[in-house]
Amino acid sequence: MQRTGAQIVWEVLTREGVDTIFGYPGGAILPTYDAMVDYPIHHVLVRHEQGASHMADGYARATGKVGCCIATSGPGATNLITGLATAMLDSTPVVAITGQVGSKAIGTDAFQETDVTGVSMPVTKHNYLVTDVRELAQVLREAFHVARSGRPGPVLVDIAKDVQQATTEFEWDDRPIRLRGHRPRAQALNESMSRALELIKAARRPVILAGHGIILSGAYNEVREFAEKTNTPVALTLLGISAFPRSHPLCLGPMGMHGEAYVNQAIQESDLLLAFGMRFDDRVTGTIKTYAPHARKIHIDIDPTEINKNIKVDVAIISDLKAALERLNPHLEAGDHSEWIARIQEWAEDTHARDIIRNAPTSERLLSPHVVHDLWKATSGNAITVSDVGQHQMYEMQYYSHDRPKTLITSGGLGTMGFALPAAIGVKMGMPDEEVWVVAGDGGFQMTMAELATAVQENLDLKIAIVNNSFLGMVRQWQEFFYDKRYAATPLFNPDFTKIAGAYGIPAFLVDNREDVIPTIEKARQTPGVVLIEFRVEMEEVVYPMIPPGSSLAEMIRRPKNGEGTTEVSDEMKQAGIGAASV
Amino acid sequence: MKHILVALVENKPGVLARVAGLFRRRNFNIDSLTVGTTEDPSVSRMTMVIDSTATDASAVERNLYKLINVLYVQDVTNEPSVIRDLAMVKVSAGPENRGEILQLVDIYKARIVDVGQQTMIVELTASPSKVDQFVQLLEPFGVREMVRTGLIAMKRGDEPMFQEETDEHARGEWRVLNTN
Ligand SMILES: Cc1ncc(C[n+]2csc(CCOP(=O)(O)OP(=O)(O)O)c2C)c(N)n1
Numbered sequence: 199m200q201r202t203g204a205q206i207v208w209e210v211l212t213r214e215g216v217d218t219i220f221g222y223p224g225g226a227i228l229p230t231y232d233a234m235v236d237y238p239i240h241h242v243l244v245r246h247e248q249g250a251s252h253m254a255d256g257y258a259r260a261t262g263k264v265g266c267c268i269a270t271s272g273p274g275a276t277n278l279i280t281g282l283a284t285a286m287l288d289s290t291p292v293v294a295i296t297g298q299v300g301s302k303a304i305g306t307d308a309f310q311e312t313d314v315t316g317v318s319m320p321v322t323k324h325n326y327l328v329t330d331v332r333e334l335a336q337v338l339r340e341a342f343h344v345a346r347s348g349r350p351g352p353v354l355v356d357i358a359k360d361v362q363q364a365t366t367e368f369e370w371d372d373r374p375i376r377l378r379g380h381r382p383r384a385q386a387l388n389e390s391m392s393r394a395l396e397l398i399k400a401a402r403r404p405v406i407l408a409g410h411g412i413i414l415s416g417a418y419n420e421v422r423e424f425a426e427k428t429n430t431p432v433a434l435t436l437l438g439i440s441a442f443p444r445s446h447p448l449c450l451g452p453m454g455m456h457g458e459a460y461v462n463q464a465i466q467e468s469d470l471l472l473a474f475g476m477r478f479d480d481r482v483t484g485t486i487k488t489y490a491p492h493a494r495k496i497h498i499d500i501d502p503t504e505i506n507k508n509i510k511v512d513v514a515i516i517s518d519l520k521a522a523l524e525r526l527n528p529h530l531e532a533g534d535h536s537e538w539i540a541r542i543q544e545w546a547e548d549t550h551a552r553d554i555i556r557n558a559p560t561s562e563r564l565l566s567p568h569v570v571h572d573l574w575k576a577t578s579g580n581a582i583t584v585s586d587v588g589q590h591q592m593y594e595m596q597y598y599s600h601d602r603p604k605t606l607i608t609s610g611g612l613g614t615m616g617f618a619l620p621a622a623i624g625v626k627m628g629m630p631d632e633e634v635w636v637v638a639g640d641g642g643f644q645m646t647m648a649e650l651a652t653a654v655q656e657n658l659d660l661k662i663a664i665v666n667n668s669f670l671g672m673v674r675q676w677q678e679f680f681y682d683k684r685y686a687a688t689p690l691f692n693p694d695f696t697k698i699a700g701a702y703g704i705p706a707f708l709v710d711n712r713e714d715v716i717p718t719i720e721k722a723r724q725t726p727g728v729v730l731i732e733f734r735v736e737m738e739e740v741v742y743p744m745i746p747p748g749s750s751l752a753e754m755i756r757r758p759k760n761g762e763g764t765t766e767v768s769d770e771m772k773q774a775g776i777g778a779a780s781v
Numbered sequence: 782m783k784h785i786l787v788a789l790v791e792n793k794p795g796v797l798a799r800v801a802g803l804f805r806r807r808n809f810n811i812d813s814l815t816v817g818t819t820e821d822p823s824v825s826r827m828t829m830v831i832d833s834t835a836t837d838a839s840a841v842e843r844n845l846y847k848l849i850n851v852l853y854v855q856d857v858t859n860e861p862s863v864i865r866d867l868a869m870v871k872v873s874a875g876p877e878n879r880g881e882i883l884q885l886v887d888i889y890k891a892r893i894v895d896v897g898q899q900t901m902i903v904e905l906t907a908s909p910s911k912v913d914q915f916v917q918l919l920e921p922f923g924v925r926e927m928v929r930t931g932l933i934a935m936k937r938g939d940e941p942m943f944q945e946e947t948d949e950h951a952r953g954e955w956r957v958l959n960t961n
Contacts, residue, residue, distance in 0.1 A: 315795065316798070319798070319799065319802055320802060320806050323849075324848075324849045327794075327795075344849060377849060378791060378852055378945070379790070379791060379846075379848065379849050379850050379851045379852045380849040380851075501847070502843040502846070503840065503843045503844050503847060505843075506837075506839075506840070507840070
């Protein structure tokens with residue numbers, strides 16, 4: 199059948215299973231927007247294209263499907279970039295479609311012309327510029343294939359305007375895509391499997407490092423089976439939160455810079471680390487010179503370039519995690535590491551003694567950990583929380599206990615402030631029956647709060663918790679620790695967030711003491727539609743524990759003993775924090 | 782140590798930019814990179830030389846495979862192969878030293894491809910180390926201009942380079958295991 203390029207976009211997208219797309223129109227993409235009206239696609243009109251790419255990302259993280267966004271040439275396309283970079287670092291499958299100036303005008307600095315494939319090259323898994331309508335259908339199919347296959351990632355398709363207007367014969371080709379390049383081997387070698395089994399059998403102090411790969415590969419049951427059979431405790435990366443039930447007796451909790459001290463200690467003392475779909479990011483290793491000095495390492499990852507990138511490993515299993523564990527698990531021998539686990543529990547006692555929830559059940563000022571903890575309580579731990587970036591994000595990691603997979607959505611690798619609200623809109627569109635909460639700081643929320651309009655326009659049932667400390671809290675914390683409390687550019691003037699909400703017709707509440715937290719959350723839950731709660735919290739909180747950047751996992755700044763006050767930071771740690779090569 | 786990688790890539794716009802972008806982004810240090818056509822018009826061939834004291838050649842290989850347009854990567858460093866570099870040297874050649882230069886040209890099986898009033902262009906195709914020596918020997922006469930293509934390499938023997946239909950990108954895994 200004869201189709202225009204614009205129609206082909208929707209012919210392919212609908213066949214690839216896309217029913218929702220996030221976008222913003224403009225001249226170079228208008229033909230495609232015009233054709234959209236005739237197809238069963240729900241278009242979500244965002245308020246800034248960054249929102250569109252975060253929404254597609256959030257949608258993909260929550261559903262496991264490819265998220266889609268669309269924008270015009272030039273500024274529309276460049277506004278997508280932050281969202282694409284976010285999806286790239288966290289390996290989420292996103293397809294972004296952008297209009298480009300007419301193919302004859304490319305290279306002439308035409309109105310709204312940007313070299314979008316050039317700009318997006320380092321932040322996409324792959325990208326395409328289409329200047330011939332006959333290639334369009336195949337390119338779009340490839341884009342979906344590349345986005346979701348292997349290690350997922352964002353793919354951008356830039357379509358010249360005349361290609362959208364041109365007509366060609368369209369025939370849906372549903373044979374599986376086979377690319378000439380890009381045929382990663384997905385099957386692990388037998389010899390690495392048997393070597394891994396030997397190390398597992400010999401281990402006395404094993405720890406599983408559970409990462410995002412578990413979620414991407416859908417390997418929850420296999421990881422659980424592995425942990426239970428071998429009696430191996432499980433430490434979580436930030437994106438590994440919800441990849442293993444937090445309430446499981448073998449779950450230790452989060453590792454790394456703001457992970458729990460006993461978890462990091464367990465890693466340092468371990469004799470075998472099982473890295474399942476994680477990439478030894480500097481945020482979880484601290485300085486690699488002293489990382490887990492006694493441990494052998496088995497690394498299972500689908501991406502060969504992750505092997506030996508940061509940490510040299512003893513066995514590499516390059517495979518989809520689920521497939522690898524399906525092969526390993528039947529050969530595992532029942533293990534008993536109760537002594538090792540008891541030792542970790544002993545270390546954990548010290549952490550519990552410092553715990554802010556137990557030690558400061560109420561306090562004069564509202565504390566962020568209390569907000570997050572009470573949100574967990576009020577939602578019975580069952581909500582999907584979409585967290586922004588900063589102190590509140592680390593509190594969310596520490597105090598909201600996630601048991602179900604894919605229930606913490608946050609920008610881990612790029613740490614993109616402004617991610618939460620738009621990503622949550624994507625999450626809610628993809629999972630309409632879930633209770634979805636945005637948890638954002640006052641800084642990050644203001645970066646993308648224009649998307650409140652999108653949420654209202656879409657009639658979403660979305661709950662928003664702003665943790666307002668009137669500071670760029672996490673940066674202020676670094677200034678407190680490492681820069682002698684010289685608060686350069688971190689105090690924030692803030693609007694009245696409840697009034698902002700009011701302007702959109704969003705019911706809003708202000709909470710500034712502990713007693714009102716749970717009742718107000720309850721009220722929000724019972725109010726349909728978008729509801730916003732502003733929590734005014736203590737201004738100068740500090741996220742403990744903390745490994746200063748460049749320090750070892752063994753050198754944490756601990757929570758103060760009585761649960762209140764602050765911990766002095768040693769001069770060495772201060773120097774390490776300022777001087778670290780990567781911050 | 783120098784590592785020589787040969788990559789077959791799709792002959793499509795932007796592929797060179799992707800490879801160059803990868804090297805820049807991952808901070809890979811490349812001594813030389815050549816690109817040329819092959820027996821298959823849809824495929825280009827790249828040869829790159831990597832100083833493996835600064836850059837892990839296996840990491841380069843594995844990262845190349847992440848590029849969608851890369852079909853095959855071969856590390857020929859330790860394989861029996863033919864390795865060539867081509868140099869053109871414009872050397873000062875007054876009447877007094879032409880004879881001596883001609884002698885060198887003869888010994889090295891180089892060729893004179895242009896003769897001017899005061900200069901000559903000498904061309905040599907040989908192994909990189911031989912080219913190095915030759916250029917060094919010309920230096921005392923006065924090298925006015927010099928260009929080298931960068932090295933190209935081909936494995937000896939009858940074995941086909943790779944089977945496009947069946948080969949998977951698994952070599953990276955082998956290399957990883959071998960280093961441990
Ligand atoms: C887009 C972007 N810009 C800057 C940063 C650096 N940064 C990290 S955390 C942070 C402060 C966040 O403040 P806020 O949103 O108020 O959250 P809080 O830390 O107070 O909970 C900043 C500026 C970032 N992560 N992302």
